[in-house]
Structure formats: structure tokens, C-alpha cells
Amino acid sequence: MRYLLGLDIGSSSVKCALLDIETGRAVATAHSPSTEMIIESPRQGCAEQDPSTWWKELCIAVAQLKEEVACKKDDVAAIGISYQMHGLVAVDKNGEPVRPAIIWCDGRAVDLGRTAFQSLGQHHCLSHYLNSPGNLTASKLKWVKDNEPDVYARIHKVMLPGDYIAYRLTGEMRTTLSGLSEGVMWDVQSHCIAHALFDYYGINESLICASVPQFGEQGRLTAAAAEALGLAPEIPITYRAGDQPNNAYSLNVLEPGEVAATAGTSGVVYGVIDTPSYDERSRVNTFIHVNHQPQDPRYGVLLCINGTGILNSWLQKNAFAGLSYPEINQLASKSPIGAEGLLCFPFGNGAERVLENSDPGSTIRGLHFNRHNRSHLARAAQEGIVFSLFYGIEIMMEMGLSVSTVRAGKANMFLSEVFTEAFVNTTGACVELFNTDGAQGAARAAGAGAMVFANRTETFNGLQGIACFEPDPHLQSRYREAYFNWRTLLNKGHHP
Numbered sequence: 001m002r003y004l005l006g007l008d009i010g011s012s013s014v015k016c017a018l019l020d021i022e023t024g025r026a027v028a029t030a031h032s033p034s035t036e037m038i039i040e041s042p043r044q045g046c047a048e049q050d051p052s053t054w055w056k057e058l059c060i061a062v063a064q065l066k067e068e069v070a071c072k073k074d075d076v077a078a079i080g081i082s083y084q085m086h087g088l089v090a091v092d093k094n095g096e097p098v099r100p101a102i103i104w105c106d107g108r109a110v111d112l113g114r115t116a117f118q119s120l121g122q123h124h125c126l127s128h129y130l131n132s133p134g135n136l137t138a139s140k141l142k143w144v145k146d147n148e149p150d151v152y153a154r155i156h157k158v159m160l161p162g163d164y165i166a167y168r169l170t171g172e173m174r175t176t177l178s179g180l181s182e183g184v185m186w187d188v189q190s191h192c193i194a195h196a197l198f199d200y201y202g203i204n205e206s207l208i209c210a211s212v213p214q215f216g217e218q219g220r221l222t223a224a225a226a227e228a229l230g231l232a233p234e235i236p237i238t239y240r241a242g243d244q245p246n247n248a249y250s251l252n253v254l255e256p257g258e259v260a261a262t263a264g265t266s267g268v269v270y271g272v273i274d275t276p277s278y279d280e281r282s283r284v285n286t287f288i289h290v291n292h293q294p295q296d297p298r299y300g301v302l303l304c305i306n307g308t309g310i311l312n313s314w315l316q317k318n319a320f321a322g323l324s325y326p327e328i329n330q331l332a333s334k335s336p337i338g339a340e341g342l343l344c345f346p347f348g349n350g351a352e353r354v355l356e357n358s359d360p361g362s363t364i365r366g367l368h369f370n371r372h373n374r375s376h377l378a379r380a381a382q383e384g385i386v387f388s389l390f391y392g393i394e395i396m397m398e399m400g401l402s403v404s405t406v407r408a409g410k411a412n413m414f415l416s417e418v419f420t421e422a423f424v425n426t427t428g429a430c431v432e433l434f435n436t437d438g439a440q441g442a443a444r445a446a447g448a449g450a451m452v453f454a455n456r457t458e459t460f461n462g463l464q465g466i467a468c469f470e471p472d473p474h475l476q477s478r479y480r481e482a483y484f485n486w487r488t489l490l491n492k493g494h495h496p
Helices: 051-068 110-120 122-129 137-147 149-153 161-170 177-182 195-201 223-229 243-250 309-318 325-333 374-398 417-427 438-449 473-491
Strands: 003-009 014-020 025-032 076-083 089-091 157-159 237-242 259-263 267-273 285-288 299-305 343-345 363-365 405-409 430-434 465-469
Touching: 003 051, 003 161, 003 438, 014 051, 014 438, 025 051, 025 438, 051 161, 051 223, 076 161, 076 243, 076 438, 089 161, 110 122, 110 137, 110 195, 122 195, 137 149, 137 195, 157 161, 161 223, 161 237, 177 237, 177 285, 237 243, 237 438, 243 259, 243 267, 243 299, 243 438, 259 374, 267 374, 299 374, 309 325, 309 374, 325 374, 325 417, 343 374, 343 473, 374 417, 374 473, 417 430, 417 465, 417 473
Parallel strands: 003 076, 076 237, 259 405, 405 430
Antiparallel strands: 003 014, 014 025, 089 157, 259 267, 267 299, 285 299, 343 363, 430 465
């Protein structure tokens, strides 16, 4: 048999999937570690991880995968990579990281990005980069230049997390057009590196990796990487993308008007458009989508809420010790819609773009000791995540996106009936759940990049719908009332 290998490098874990080319179905999945990877926070607003940890967990996960399936070393036809977006991995000439990776939820560069937005001009940034520089990759690199000059002087190349993993696999330091876009390092209007931003930041453009196509051969497995993974040398890497564009791809969300969602550590709604539109306040971000072509443009509008699954994880560890996630979901179902006035604002995982890069921390409001219990807290948390997502969806709708049907993998928060019901009835959108995840999507995309599939229909042959949820008018009015109360408090200030 012949397989495709998908790698999903997250901030919580590394996931892998082995896809049977003939059926388009996953025959095995694995993840490592069994508990969540540590995110170091050397000071408030900072979030870092050691890139070598991603590689170590990747090797473990691939070994687990091979234990599930009797796969020969050369049975893998191609490898695809999905990765946590917006991170900064800086390496020296030997390819060794010069400092820990500054990851997606790190907020240290917010002020630098805000100043650049003002100095270069809102119109310039939005029309050329589709975003404020914010706390995205280019601004993180500027922070290193200003605050760690000795470290900056040692940098040979800067990469996104997926670029680093591709480097460990192939020995080649490369990136992609969508990767440059997500780091605010690409000028969409001029079709070149973001020269004005790099000039303003005083950053040498030689630090930026050359790009390779999104789909197609990006390098081949080195002998050393093959030995570490127990695979044959020379297997091609034929795809890489940030986790949210890749999640959209995994759900066959490629055309204007199609919308994908995910609710893992962070929560995302991602809609595809064919014009370079943007939010004037950069509360949602627009990036080049995976199937973008100059003659047939595709962009992804990304709404991200940092504090999503990580809120559920925090509650499990600190308030619901001993309960599994299914047990917490069951607990949440015992509380009525609106949690009897208990409101949760899940903004406790770094600067939130939807709040214009403020970092207010998470808040519980309306707690009454004689009325509320753990079931109310469990529901309020899940509803608060949904409400924050809908707050951003309203911004996307103002941009002209129609959010009538949303596709998602049956995973993470969408495993909760309470969360799914709240999402459907608050947003008013139908939700279609599919048998896929980021690692499977990366594997499928690797097949497209290696041209093992004849066409798009064949590429998505194994993608199957599991369930479809439609709004209930009776429940919708109750959820919208709870959302109105939540939004009213939020609009009084980012920290109610």
C-alpha cells in the first residue's frame, strides 16, 4: 500500500496522520506528548517554546504511527506539514535556534506593530499587507533586534514553525508565499517582499528565506531525518501551510464564500474571498490562501480568539480536577442557556487581535455564591468562547462575508454538544462536521502536491460529513439574548 504522511505542529502537541492514497482515508493517527506541551512565559505577555521540542515530539508521534500500521520505510509517497502560525524561529548558520521560538500568542511586539501601523500609515499597511504589523512575525523579529542585539547579530535566517520543521526534514531553509503573508512580510499589492516595513524596522531582508511553491516538491528527506523518523531517504515534502489555512484546506474550503472553523487551543473562523479585503482596524486578518494564484486570487480572512480550548484546559486543571473533557461537557449541559447570568470573557491567552491587540486577561462576571455552581461555570466558559467568536464574525460580516454554513472537523470543542449548540444558535449558521483534522488535511494536500490525485474530486474522495446542525429558532432567541448581555459588558471596555 502507498500512504501520505501529514504532520501538524501545534503549540499543544504534534499530531500525525497516515492517509491511504487509494481510499483517501486515515488509517492511523497519533499525537505526542500525551499531555500538553509547555508554553514558557518568561514575563507577562510572552509565550515561547523550544523548537527542538517540536522535533522530538514529531519523532515520537511518527514512531507511534508506525506501531499502528505495518508500514515499510518506503511506503510513504509524500509528506505535508501544517503548523502553528505567526511564530518566529531564528537560526544561525548551522541551523541551530539562537533563542526559543516566539510563538503565535506572544504579545511582546504589540506596541512595535502599533507604532509601525501609525508611522507607515494605516492605508499603506492595509492596502499593501492587508494587516497591521501587530504582533505578527515581522514585528517579533524587530523586538529581538531592539531588545536582544547580540542574539539578532547571530541570526542567519528566520523561519515560521513549519519552515523550521521542513528544514529539519530536508536541510533546506525555505518558506512559502502564504507564510510570508501570515508574517506580514509580503507586499500583496506590489507582489514582493514588504520592503517598506523592513526598511522601517531596519531589518536586513537577507534574513528572510527564499520561497517555494505551496504545493509541489519543497525538498526531500535527508538521510539523518529519515533515520530519526524510521522512513526512507528522499521522500518528498510537497506541501506546507499554517494551521488555519490548512484546516480550511482539510475541509475543502477553497472557494469564495466557503467558511471553516476550528476550536483547539485557539478558536478560528476562516472565510475565503477573491479580493484583497481587510478590516480598517485590523481586528481580523487577511492572508494569502493556500490555492492563491495571481491570475485566480484567493485570500483567507482569519478571525482568531486566543483563549478557546486553552480556557477549557485551564478549567480542567484548576477548577474541575479529576474530570475528563466529556465529563465537563456533561456538567455544562446541566446548566440552562445563559448560565443564569454568569458570563465568561475568555481573553487570557495573550494579546487579542479582535480587541485591537489589547491583553485584558480573562474575566468571570455575575458570579453569585448562592446561585452558581460548577455546571454554570462550565457552560459560561463554553458560551463565552462562542460569544467571542461571534463578536469577530460580526466584523467579518461587515466586510461582506456570508457566514451561513461553517465546516469544521469533529474535534476539540466541537466534540461538546453544548459548544456546538451554542455556536449554531448564536451565529445562526449551519455547522457541518467532517471526519478530518489538520494532520489529515496536510497529508491530503501532500498528495495534491505530489500529483498522486488526478483532480480535486479525487483529492477529497475520503472526506466525509459526520453530522450537520441547524439553528433552532426557539434556542436562537435565548442564545442571542445571552450574547447581547455579554457584548454589552464587553463594549463598556475590553476588561469588563
